[in-house]
Amino acid sequence: MKIAIASGKGGTGKTSLAVALLHANAERARLLDCDVEEPNCHLFLSHTVIGHKAVELLIPQVNPNLCKLCGKCVEACQFNAIAIAGNQVMIFNELCHSCGGCARICPHGAIQEFPVKIGELSQSRCKNEAELLTGTLEIGHASAPAVIKAAKKALPLQDVPFTLIDSPPGTACTFVAAVEDSDFVFLVTEATPFGLNDLKLAVEALLNMELPFAIIVNRIQSETNLITDYANQQGFPIWLQIPEDRHIAETYARGGNLLDVKPELKKVLRELLDRCQP
Amino acid sequence: MKIAFSTEGESLESLLDTRFGRCPRFLVWNFETNSFTLVDNSQNLQATQGAGIQSAQNVINTGAEALVTGHCGPKAFKVLQAAGIPIYVAESLPIRELIDSFEKGTLLQLKEADVEGHW
Numbered sequence: 459m460k461i462a463i464a465s466g467k468g469g470t471g472k473t474s475l476a477v478a479l480l481h482a483n484a485e486r487a488r489l490l491d492c493d494v495e496e497p498n499c500h501l502f503l504s505h506t507v508i509g510h511k512a513v514e515l516l517i518p519q520v521n522p523n524l525c526k527l528c529g530k531c532v533e534a535c536q537f538n539a540i541a542i543a544g545n546q547v548m549i550f551n552e553l554c555h556s557c558g559g560c561a562r563i564c565p566h567g568a569i570q571e572f573p574v575k576i577g578e579l580s581q582s583r584c585k586n587e588a589e590l591l592t593g594t595l596e597i598g599h600a601s602a603p604a605v606i607k608a609a610k611k612a613l614p615l616q617d618v619p620f621t622l623i624d625s626p627p628g629t630a631c632t633f634v635a636a637v638e639d640s641d642f643v644f645l646v647t648e649a650t651p652f653g654l655n656d657l658k659l660a661v662e663a664l665l666n667m668e669l670p671f672a673i674i675v676n677r678i679q680s681e682t683n684l685i686t687d688y689a690n691q692q693g694f695p696i697w698l699q700i701p702e703d704r705h706i707a708e709t710y711a712r713g714g715n716l717l718d719v720k721p722e723l724k725k726v727l728r729e730l731l732d733r734c735q736p
Numbered sequence: 737m738k739i740a741f742s743t744e745g746e747s748l749e750s751l752l753d754t755r756f757g758r759c760p761r762f763l764v765w766n767f768e769t770n771s772f773t774l775v776d777n778s779q780n781l782q783a784t785q786g787a788g789i790q791s792a793q794n795v796i797n798t799g800a801e802a803l804v805t806g807h808c809g810p811k812a813f814k815v816l817q818a819a820g821i822p823i824y825v826a827e828s829l830p831i832r833e834l835i836d837s838f839e840k841g842t843l844l845q846l847k848e849a850d851v852e853g854h855w
């Protein structure tokens with residue numbers, strides 16, 4: 459079962475929660491860090507890297523000796539990645555989605571596709587035996603969703619019932635790529651007006667995708683807050699509220715995790731996964 | 737010589753549309769015949785990406801030798817530069833006035849892209 463841990467914005471403690479969930483469920487879960495533009499779960503997990511794998515996309519290149527400047531490839535590209543200017547075909551790699559359409563349509567066989575590395579997967583075993591898989595996007599490439607999809611398709615180190623997916627913040631295409639086809643989503647938020655605003659956007663996106671979710675509120679000052687008000691009013695479930703605690707922040711700063719400060723959360727974090735099962 | 741203007745309107749009194757990638761059409765003025773044609777660019781209004789590139793392609797296809805618009809992003813700039821089409825920038829003024837300014841040589845030529853993508 460795939461469980462995505464997502465958040466409408468950065469800095470809500472989403473990664474800390476993902477890491478704590480892995481610690482609490484070490485023998486039955488693996489963690490995919492799909493925040494590929496800034497993966498950081500590995501900073502909070504002592505681990506040994508077992509292997510790397512490049513994520514590649516096929517990017518077309520035009521052979522100017524064969525090209526007759528007919529313009530068919532420009533028309534064929536749905537992503538507006540090609541233009542003909544002067545006497546050359548220009549392909550904008552950063553807009554190319556590697557659909558292969560231009561190479562197929564070219565009547566003169568002038569377009570060939572070459573693999574270009576756009577990111578990397580690295581697979582690790584943590585000290586607690588659980589697997590951590592980190593997806594990293596090469597700087598300057600726009601195809602983050604491709605790296606996320608590759609991370610989700612990677613073969614697990616060992617078969618475990620739960621795959622946790624630390625998703626990129628926000629609600630853009632990277633968020634969609636990370637949460638889509640998961641069985642359940644935890645939405646992590648903070649009890650602040652900004653937190654609420656971004657939560658609403660994330661909820662809307664999940665409702666559109668028809669994904670079941672529960673809300674987790676981090677750093678609360680009080681059991682009733684603007685997130686609980688919103689959730690009660692809308693009938694959305696809140697499964698966990700974590701109080702604001704200076705020790706937690708200090709522990710993170712030292713590379714520790716939530717369970718070091720609050721070992722009593724272990725039971726709750728195990729139940730969270732059990733509750734996701736239909 | 738032909739020169740393209742980004743616009744929402746359909747006449748010489750119409751205002752310049754300062755958006756390049758997402759302008760609905762181009763008015764292409766022909767100095768030889770003192771007449772103009774309108775070229776549709778509306779497919780780009782919906783484009784999720786690459787609108788500037790396709791607008792640039794549309795301008796190239798009109799045979800225009802210069803473009804007058806408000807702003808231009810880096811990718812469109814690269815395409816137009818490769819095609820040897822200079823870009824002039826102006827405020828949202830009636831196209832008739834801008835044709836005058838072009839002839840007088842008072843329009844400002846863009847030397848590099850002046851906005852980030854997504855225009």
Ligand code: SF4
Pocket residue numbers: 520524525526527528529530531532547563564565566567568569
């Ligand atoms: S379809 Fe092939 S021949 Fe035609 S412009 Fe594109 S690359 Fe050149």
Ligand code: SF4
Pocket residue numbers: 518534535536537538539540549553554555556557558559560561
């Ligand atoms: S592979 Fe597809 S997206 Fe990339 S340039 Fe060719 S047609 Fe466009």
